[in-house]
Amino acid sequence: MMESMSYVNIFETKGLEYLLVISFLIGFIYFVRRLSYSRPATAPAETPESTKTAANPDMVCPAGADCPYERQRMAAEKEDQKTAVVT
């Protein structure tokens, strides 16, 4: 006599729980890797050519923005150059 077909009960054997654990571990790796590849909210703005004027050829400052530190740096550089010429 042929034996009747029997299925494995995924609930009674806790097979579902094993599958959950395995899928969690795979998902966790993917999740953490995805978090590590974060992208900046805004791309760094490129300096438009218009701001590189003849007077300030080295100035790296977005158009329309006030850049006091940049001005200070350039003023200090100019001062240094003057002192170097005098000495």
Added chain:
Amino acid sequence: MTTRAEIMSEMGAFLRFLRSEMRPKGKLFTPFNIISLPIMLAGAVLVVIRFAKGLGAVTNLSQETPWGFWIGFDVVTGVAFAGGAYVITFMVYIMKAEKYHPIVRATVLNGLLAYMFYAGALMLDLGRPWNIINPIIGNSFGYNSILFLVAWHFMLYMFAEFIEFSPVVAEWLGLRRLRKILAGLTLGTVIFGVTLSTLHQSGLGALFLLAKSKIHPLWYTEFLPILFLVSSVFAGLSMIIFEGTISHKVFANQIDPKRHGSFDEIVLGLGKGATVAMFLYFFFKVLIFVHGKHWSYIGDPWFWWYMVEVIGFVLIPCMLFARAVTTQNVSLVKIASIATLIGIILNRLNVSIIAFNWTSANPYYPSVAEIVITLMVIFTEIWVFRWVVNRMPVLREAPFWVNEQQESERKAA
């Protein structure tokens, strides 16, 4: 040689300094003060009534429901929110993640005050509050009792947090030698504190293991201690984000402009930690649901309430945090942290109040007096936090001599 007159003069100067520090700084009539002061006064009156006439005079507690809003919110939820202190001190002092150093002091102060006020609010809830000393002096306690563990841990952790914070007090008072000694104790205290925290955060969950027949099966699980511990990690991190954001606005004048920029980076880092912990927590929740074979509850009103907590305030904030971290969106991290805090309140109240005694014909609702006293505790904590931050170097830079001291220690090492 120090003469008696010199000692007296020093003492006089010290007392004058303390007296000047006791004076209020800033405006008295601010919107926060106008709202909080009447509530604190009303709460103080209710506390007097509670101690004079007993618990029944101000609470809706009964023999059937002896633990109410004060335990569920003040203690169980408040301690989870204070979890940020052990997470951050572990990150900074053990893992050497120096990025988070600027927020250590404020976080430890927040944790210390949370334990002092919320765990201190236990006194209100004890029918015989003078018996609170029993576990400490060894009178009528059980070694196997979880409450015994929690009582000792709360007390020891408060000491540990005070030692972690004590260098700040020494800097405020200008006690250079004492500051050096206290700073030397920090690492050992942090290791001790983190050990205590992991045990009592899970211990709070273990308290509810005794009430298997009272808690709804969707919330009762033998893994409650693990769930409480994991959720305390992201509860604490979310609280730091929330509290730090408010502190950066309110105490903006105390913070070095250079540190304003780094705060955004810190918030994103905290959000990343929170999302990883929430991912793990969500997985535990799903696994426990499957393990407990809770299919039969699908469609039940309790099941939908459970879904609100797990999907609405765990999975969605987790995804918001993840999205915020990948897109470097600081505002989204802040929104996710608020949703997470609501989720933690919901979870702790579900376990301790809402799904507790769920079959009872007389469900418990907190009285207005219980809520007013809880608000009084919260507002008093905020007042003390503000008082300390306005006087001690919590957010602002430490005095110049601290850098000299640290430099000489580095050279000696």
